[in-house]
Amino acid sequence: MSDTRSRLLTAAADALRDDGVAGISARVIAARAGVNQALVFYHFGTVSELVAAATRDAVDARLELYRNDFAQVESLPELLHLGRALHEREREVGNVRMMAQLMAGAQQDAALATAGRYAMQAWSDEVEAVLRRVLAPSPIAVIADPAGLARAVSASFIGIQLYDGVDAAGAGAGLDALEQLGVLVEVVDELGPIARRALLAKVRKQRRRAKSDSAV
Amino acid sequence: MSDTRSRLLTAAADALRDDGVAGISARVIAARAGVNQALVFYHFGTVSELVAAATRDAVDARLELYRNDFAQVESLPELLHLGRALHEREREVGNVRMMAQLMAGAQQDAALATAGRYAMQAWSDEVEAVLRRVLAPSPIAVIADPAGLARAVSASFIGIQLYDGVDAAGAGAGLDALEQLGVLVEVVDELGPIARRALLAKVRKQRRRAKSDSAV
DNA sequence: GTCTATAAGATGATAGAC
DNA sequence: GTCTATCATCTTATAGAC
Numbered sequence: 252m253s254d255t256r257s258r259l260l261t262a263a264a265d266a267l268r269d270d271g272v273a274g275i276s277a278r279v280i281a282a283r284a285g286v287n288q289a290l291v292f293y294h295f296g297t298v299s300e301l302v303a304a305a306t307r308d309a310v311d312a313r314l315e316l317y318r319n320d321f322a323q324v325e326s327l328p329e330l331l332h333l334g335r336a337l338h339e340r341e342r343e344v345g346n347v348r349m350m351a352q353l354m355a356g357a358q359q360d361a362a363l364a365t366a367g368r369y370a371m372q373a374w375s376d377e378v379e380a381v382l383r384r385v386l387a388p389s390p391i392a393v394i395a396d397p398a399g400l401a402r403a404v405s406a407s408f409i410g411i412q413l414y415d416g417v418d419a420a421g422a423g424a425g426l427d428a429l430e431q432l433g434v435l436v437e438v439v440d441e442l443g444p445i446a447r448r449a450l451l452a453k454v455r456k457q458r459r460r461a462k463s464d465s466a467v
Numbered sequence: 468m469s470d471t472r473s474r475l476l477t478a479a480a481d482a483l484r485d486d487g488v489a490g491i492s493a494r495v496i497a498a499r500a501g502v503n504q505a506l507v508f509y510h511f512g513t514v515s516e517l518v519a520a521a522t523r524d525a526v527d528a529r530l531e532l533y534r535n536d537f538a539q540v541e542s543l544p545e546l547l548h549l550g551r552a553l554h555e556r557e558r559e560v561g562n563v564r565m566m567a568q569l570m571a572g573a574q575q576d577a578a579l580a581t582a583g584r585y586a587m588q589a590w591s592d593e594v595e596a597v598l599r600r601v602l603a604p605s606p607i608a609v610i611a612d613p614a615g616l617a618r619a620v621s622a623s624f625i626g627i628q629l630y631d632g633v634d635a636a637g638a639g640a641g642l643d644a645l646e647q648l649g650v651l652v653e654v655v656d657e658l659g660p661i662a663r664r665a666l667l668a669k670v671r672k673q674r675r676r677a678k679s680d681s682a683v
Numbered sequence: 684g685t686c687t688a689t690a691a692g693a694t695g696a697t698a699g700a701c
Numbered sequence: 702g703t704c705t706a707t708c709a710t711c712t713t714a715t716a717g718a719c
Contacts, residue, residue, distance in 0.1 A: 253684080269575075273575065276711080277712080278712080351629075355568060355629065358567075359485075368633045371634060372634075396640070396647065399643050399644030400645075405630075406627045409626040410625040418584050425616075425618035425619035426615075428614075429619050434666075435610065438662070439651055441665065469702080471703080492693075493696085494693075507696095514694095
């Protein structure tokens, strides 16, 4: 890949992270890359397409970096611990911050929307694989949908990152609370047979209720 | 309050919701309000200040509208149900969509940051009050920090709303998963005394671990 | 592939008429 | 308070020299 092309890609990702969707432009990116502004359009057609390609690459690179860590997770507490560590590291590197800006821009821009969908999919799939493995031996597997849960977790990360940008203390308290709640899942994991049966009965009841709700 | 002022305020909130932070400008807002562009600066000084004031008002109005619903919640399943209904209604009205754009812009703009902090605080406080009431009789009260949990929930809502904008099916699956997970909490609520003691022991263990982690 | 130059328009913000 | 007119500056995007 040409030097200029890759310089523009990393510059675009950096600019999105630091200046936000509202502050991004061909000139800002080009200045960061140390190249001429016209090259944005020569190589990528539009600013949106450049940003979309840049975030795509950045997400791929980041996930590659974490793949090993994800693979080594064997239990839910370990997963929660990894989530916390990931948040801390990402706060410095700014990848989630970049994704949050991508998602915000994606609401009104078709090219960014495609990139945003890709990014969420990539992260969610990774988390889903871990959840599927970790929850398999647990009775929680009966009620938890790994795919949905992974998507909820990924989306929540974006929200918490945005919150972190305006109130770090508040966002920290939120993460702490979620981590503490993980204990709850552990406890259910070690439930006796009677309680386990009660759990299953409740799940079935809730399922029926949800079904009749959607029918109305 | 003058007619023009209030027209600008609602127009600013609408523009933020529909056009996003990246698409907002004094001219766009003024056109929506049907007034001259110069009045933005006469009444509010800067565009950011106008947007900040507009979101502040919108959040106050929305919370006022939901106050009754919040007050009537008596159990966790009811709270989860309200959360789902709120998400559906807000998807149409677009208040959370507006807040998501506010939070994205708040990362780089001081005036928007203040407004974002206020908005998150207002929603979190409301949710916190309900959580405190609902969780009080439950053994979960021991592990759950209502303030932190409320903040996590509010932030997650923002993230899921952004996700909803690029992949409605994925966001829906995420919400479904969270709702199903609520069953877990219900089960713990009806735990026997032995299991309850096991829960408390685990919590204490986790607390110690967290403390030693932060010491390192 | 990279540059300069430039078009055609949008932006925040202000001065001054009314 | 509201308007017109205007500023300097920014934007995307293209044409054409090198």
